[in-house]
Amino acid sequence: MDSVRVRFAPSPTGRMHIGNFRSALYNYLFARKHGGVFFVRIEDTDRSRLVDNGVENILRTLASMGISYEEGPFLNEDGSVVQRGSMGPYVQSERLEIYRARIEQLLENGDAYPCFCTPERLDALRTEQEAMKKPTGYDRRCRTLSADETRSRIISGERHVVRAKMPDEGETEFHDAVRGPVKFRHDLLDDYVLLKGDGYPTYHLANVIDDHMMETTHVIRGEEWLSSTPKHLLLYKAFGWTPPQFAHMPLLLNPDRSKLSKRQGDVAVEDYLANGYLPEALINFVALLGWNPSDEKEIYELRELIDAFELKDINSAGAVFNREKLDWLNGKYLRMMPIERLAERAAPFLERAGLVTKESDGWRVARGGEKLTIEDIGRIVSLERERVKTLAELPEAVSFLLEDVLEYPAESLRWKGQPIGEALARLDALLEVVGAMDEADFTPKDAEERVKSLITGNGWGNGDTLWPLRVALSGREKSPGPFEIMSVLGKMKVIRRLEAAKNRLNA
RNA sequence: GGCGCGUUCGUCUAGCCCGGUCCAGGACGUCUCCCUCUCACGGAGAAGAUCAGGGGUUCGAAUCCCCUACGCGCUACCA
DSSP: OOSOEEEEOOOOSSSOBHHHHHHHHHHHHHHHHTTOEEEEOBOOOOTTSOOTTHHHHHHHHHHHTTOOOSBEEEEOTTSOEEEESTTOOOBGGGOHHHHHHHHHHHHHTTSEEEEOOOHHHHHHHHHHHHHTTOOOOOOOGGGGOOHHHHHHHHHTTOOOEEEEOOOSSOEEEEEETTTEEEEEEGGGOOOOEEEOTTSOBOHHHHHHHHHHHTTOOEEEEEGGGGGGHHHHHHHHHHHTOOOOEEEEEOOEEOTTSSBOOTTSSOOBHHHHHHTTOOHHHHHHHHHTSSBOOSSSOOOOOHHHHHHHOOGGGBOSSOEEOOHHHHHHHHHHHHHHSOHHHHHHHHHHHHHHTTSEEEETTEEEETTTOOEEOHHHHHHHHHTTGGGOSSGGGHHHHHHHHHOSSOOOOGGGGSGGGOOHHHHHHHHHHHHHHHHTSOGGGOSHHHHHHHHHHHHHHHTOOHHHHHHHHHHHHHSSSSOSOHHHHHHHHOHHHHHHHHHHHHHHHHO
């Protein structure tokens, strides 16, 4: 395949959701696989649905997910948007003259006609058709208006749209890269609107013109477009253009199997990021929803996704977004990730939770002001990484390592309800052992050696000693092992926590 | 209503094009056990799909053909 050019063409009508993101991802993977160009085009022809910062949100989301592209609108550091690429503009509202010229061409060739029917008439028509259980659609009333009447009504300034003239017979058949041959009868096609009353083109017109002018080779889009593909093909034909190849992806579904939508939980990509999901996990997960390279691998690096990606391996049935599996995958990534990177990703979450603060000279513990290097943060979060599924759970999980005073019931220091005296004796002995250790000995390995020899030397059990130790250090019944905690805390804090535990038991 | 697309464990899927190796494989989730001071991680197992239903073709069908049902999409001067 030579010089592949594919695109992501979102409408800035809200925040980018998972379904949109998957479209972007598949196009991206396909472009990278074939060494082609991936570009972004903004389809902002519905003026009523535009939202503030819609474009910025889309571009920002692509950037934070690490999806790069060669042409289109780009977000500057200062938040402004600039376009790069030789086939622009890449924003449809800036291409109005182009569409208008093409509309003239269609009008002249008799492939389209002006229509003066009002929305009210159209509504009434549809209502009637529905009531009579007849197929809905425009009745082509304006298609037979005389040239004179049409001209004079336009000159008089009457508001109108331009409709495409659909053939009465024949059919359009095309080969969809994921579904194979698909066929539609022409007489069932509606004389749909090409140019709206406000002068903006509809999706059908703008999309076809732009895909042609931007030399798109493959249109990889959602299944909701499958039914309108014959209209698009007919337009390519009317213009005398070679159409691109089409690949219609299956829809992403809510748990009740309806088309993925808000109202049924988070769907915005940025929400997933804010909730502590990693871009690489999200990409891995979303890529495998509706596409599968027929092997039993579950974890794919981006490069592997690119290498394996084939349009023919896209499924044709819709897929339910299954959060539990995402959680599992995210946990996997959290555990696989290099510590430094994990620390960098985790720090903002710790900050937001008020556990650490970011100063000009680096990170500090919020309570106490003690300095923290990124390595320190790495040591802290690596203690809990295997116990959480998302970055957002990390603050709560590691808070006991960053707080001065631990709050917990004295009762929890006793292993399976052991006598208070026994727990106290263990803590005393532990204090002695710890006191004799050098700060340099506070590695998990050395700490374990010392404590274990204390236990075996006295013929104690692991449980009756380790449990009180661990709870004294963590304040929790569920936590990482005591030796790891010791190594992160250091000698002074360990002694302080053991003393505090004794006081708690004596109180 | 019309047209189109789809239908394999609860979920994501492999197998379907090129029928036998599939009394259907993997993953998530669930359950059990092991590891273990706890929780997790990790490891080992288990349960879980009459391949939507029916009919055909064939020695043989999840795989090919037909019908039905159901789901979804489109049917806007939304994309």
